[in-house]
Amino acid sequence: MRTVIVDDEPLAREGLRMLLANHADIELVGEASGGQDGLRLVEQLAPDLLLVDVQMPEIDGLELVARLGRGEHRIPIVVFVTAYDEFAIDAFRVSALDYVVKPVDERRLAVSLDRARARHQADALAAEHTRPSARLPIRDGDRLYLVEVDEIDWIEAADYYV
Numbered sequence: 513m514r515t516v517i518v519d520d521e522p523l524a525r526e527g528l529r530m531l532l533a534n535h536a537d538i539e540l541v542g543e544a545s546g547g548q549d550g551l552r553l554v555e556q557l558a559p560d561l562l563l564v565d566v567q568m569p570e571i572d573g574l575e576l577v578a579r580l581g582r583g584e585h586r587i588p589i590v591v592f593v594t595a596y597d598e599f600a601i602d603a604f605r606v607s608a609l610d611y612v613v614k615p616v617d618e619r620r621l622a623v624s625l626d627r628a629r630a631r632h633q634a635d636a637l638a639a640e641h642t643r644p645s646a647r648l649p650i651r652d653g654d655r656l657y658l659v660e661v662d663e664i665d666w667i668e669a670a671d672y673y674v
Contacts, residue, residue: 513537513538513539513559513560513561513589513628513629513632514539514541514557514558514559514560514561515532515538515539515540515541515559515560515561515562515563516540516541516542516543516544516550516553516554516557516559516561516562516563516588517529517540517542517543517544517563517564518543518544518545518546518547518549518550518553518554518562518563518564518565518568518573518576519543519545519563519564519565519568519593520545520546520565520567520568520569521565522545524565524593524614525543525545527615527616528563528593528616528621529543531616531618531621534618535622535625537629538561538625541557541559542557542559545568546568546569546570546571547568547569547570547571547572547573547575547576548570548571549570550564550568550573550576551571551576551579551580554576554580554585554588555580555583555585558585558586558588559588560588560589560628560632561588561589561591561628561632562577562588562589562590562591563591563593564576564577564590564591564592564593565592565593565594566592566594566596566599566603567594567595567596573592573594573603574599574602574603574606577590577606577607577608578606581606581607587607589609589628589631589632589635590603590606590607590608590609591608591609591610591611591612591624591628592608592610592611592612593612593614593616593621594611594612594613594614595613595614596613597611597613599611609624609627609628609631610624610627610628612624646660646661646662647659647660647661648661648664
């Protein structure tokens with residue numbers, strides 16, 4: 513999963529980087545040290561997973577996620593990673609998947625990542641099943657057939673006929 517970390521503490525970001533390195537399917541694609549930069553980074557990179565702190569300069573993590581929800585960009589799976597346990601209810605109000613309290617325990621983060629993987633797979637499966645099928649209308653005399661694009665091996669043209 514493509515992942516972005518947004519945390520104003522360099523040591524916290526480093527710690528998360530080290531813990532994420534143990535998970536081969538987690539690709540860290542970007543980091544930001546503040547909410548404003550984090551917002552731009554998420555909009556630019558469209559990650560699958562966002563690990564975000566609550567208390568940060570400029571805009572906090574809760575506002576960052578709320579702003580993502582107001583835009584036209586896809587909202588990533590959100591896991592708050594913070595030292596402040598009192599913001600958990602607010603985090604779930606902005607649709608966070610999980611809330612991990614610092615100092616981050618490796619096993620607790622692994623549980624959170626497992627939840628994120630399950631959500632990511634479910635979202636991908638739902639998107640696949642809701643994708644409209646592509647069909648081409650094919651006329652044969654007076655009849656019209658709808659042919660699935662995936663079933664077409666080749667198309668050949670001869671004058672005005674295909």
